[in-house]
Amino acid sequence: MNNVTYQDSAPEQHSRRTLLKRAVAGGTLALGFGALDGLVRAAHATDRVSTTVGLGDGGYGELRPVIRTDPVTGYRQELLLPHGFDFALFGLAGTTMDDGHVTPLGHDGMAAYRGPHGSYRLVRNHEERTGSGQVSPSGDAADRYDGSGGGGTSTLQVSVRSGQVEVERVWTSLAGTIVNCAGGPTPWGSWLSCEETTAGTRHAGWERDHGYVFEVDSRADRPVEPKPLPALGRFVHEAVAVDHRTGIVYLTEDRGTAGFYRFVPARRGDLTLGKLQMLAVADAAGYDTRTGQSQGAELPIEWVDIDDPDPRDAETDPLAVYRQGHARGGATFARLEGCWWGGQAVYLVSTNGGDVGEGQIWEYRPHPGGRDGGTLSLVYESFDRAVMSFPDNITVSPRGTLLVCEDTSRSDPQLIGVTGEGSTFPFCVDPTDDEWCGATFSHDGRVLFANLQGSTSGSPLAPETPGRTVAIWGPWQRGAL
Structure with missing residues (x-):
């Protein structure tokens, strides 16, 4: 048991209108919404300039260095956080879990999910990218989807007792998959883990074909049976978001040429049978969102069917699903990564979309009822990498603020928010230049959990840079988060 101190506290393109004219000192990416439609309204404002806000305006003020040590390995981590905030470090790659696996x-x-007896449960992906000939398989052989797969998920149970965070238990919850990048939570308490590859048996040397979504019950105390969900498509998956009203699953594709999809289940909560579809802009077949967009403009949406969500040639043609949708008029995006459901809409990230290739944030808002039509709006586009550079994972806080993880080659990647008025504020900085992933708030709003990715290939026994999980807490009421 690890103890750390806890303090409770295409067709015709729209011409774009420049939202940001200059980078503001100290400002960088992020998005968050006090009211989730606030930034859409801000995007309509003429020549709006993004500013970094402080205490009293949604931000948390100046950041200061905080250093904490993992009690298991002694690994030291520095983060820059606002005054009054602290963090804990745990669950590092290379450490032995309670089931005996590394x-x-x-x-x-x-x-993050509600755990037993007031605890939190975290279901965490592992984007293991070591090739089939050198990888260390994850979990027990009997529990693996692919006998040589080294990725999957781990589950951590974390409790707060007597002023301390206690990491009670960590174990393998999905074994033998590969390149498990992102995914998303479901309203029925499971995690959908997505493989960001279509590698398979014919060319890459794996024992099973990959490129699927797998469901992991957050309540499971042992590894789940690894069942791929081919109805959700075989492509280069990134993230999913589930409409809490209808159970419709929205999916992103992490390719330079990519589509945005939805899966309409035949029965809510059953992801084995239903229809996979691709987003299209009405009366604009083949619409290309990657450049030339107007922030705030609302595009009417329709959905086109994917006849074969699990094509036989997906390993040699990772865009086999995309090509089906595009042939029917589906829209094209650039590297769709994180997506999250909040405020009756899906917020999705195009990591290097936009006229300068530094990122876009889109909102898809279904029509009332959630099944047909809806609108697509570009709510943020970066025109300067000092303001925003490669947004990736995205989440929504219990107070309705959107928070984005940066994955950038620029120094000091950040977790940053934005007020409902569209002003940005840096919340947390990693001076080690690792990639932020998996930001997620506890259901009670007390704790923000997030990952620093670390190495994605090599030996898990001796990672060059260990992936690590952090828990952040403090006076959330001082700002918009």
Whole structure:
């Protein structure tokens, strides 16, 4: 048991209108919404300039260095956090879990759930990218989807008792999959873990075909049976978001040429049978969202069917699903990564979309009822990498603020929010330049959990940089988060 101190506290393109004219000192990416439609309204404002806000305006003020040590390995981590905030470090790659297995590499997407007896449960992806000939398989052989797969998920149970965070238990919850990048939580308490590859048996040397979504019950105390969900498509998956009203699953594709999809289940909660569809802009077949967009403009949406969600040639043609949808008029995006459900809409991230290739944030808002039509709006586009550079995972706080993880080659990647008025504020900085992943708030709003990815290939026994999980807490009421 690890103890750390806890303090409760295409067709015709729209011409774009520049939202940001300059980078503001100290400002960088992020998005968060006091009211989730606030930034859409801000995007309509003429020549709006993004500013970094402080205490009293949604931000948390100046950041200061805080250093904490993992009690198991002695690994030291520095983060820059606002005054009054603290963090704990735990669950590092290379450490031995309670089931006897080594924690895999590549900490990535994650979600937090209610655990037993007041605890929190975290289901955490591992984006393990070691090739089939050198990889260390995850979990027990009997529990693996692919006998040589080294990725999957781990589950951590974390409790707060007597002013301390206690990491009670960590174990393998999905074994033998590969490149588990992101995913998303479901309203029925499971985690959907997505493989970001279509590698398979014919060319890559794996024992099973990959490129699927797998469901992991957050309540499971042992590894789940690894069942791929081919109805949700075989492509280069990134993240999912589930409409809490209808059970419709929205999915992103992490390719330079990518589509945005939805899966309409035949029965809510059953992801084995239903229809996979691709987003299209009405009366604009083949619409290309990657450049030339107007922030705030609302595009009417329709959905086109994917006849074969699990194509036989997906390993050699990772865009086989995309090509089906595009042939029917589906829209094209650039590297769709994180997506999250909040405020009756899906917020999705195009990591290097936009006229300068530094990122876009889109909102898809279904029509009332959630099944047909809806609108797509570009709510944020970066025109300067000092303001925003490669947004990736995305989440929504219990207070309705959107928080984005940066994955950038620029120094000091950040977790940053934005007020309902569209002003940004840095919340947390990693001076080690690792990639932020998997930001997720506890259901009670007390704790923000997030991952620093670390190495994604090599030996999990001796990672060059260990992936690690952090818990952040403090006076959330001082700002918009």
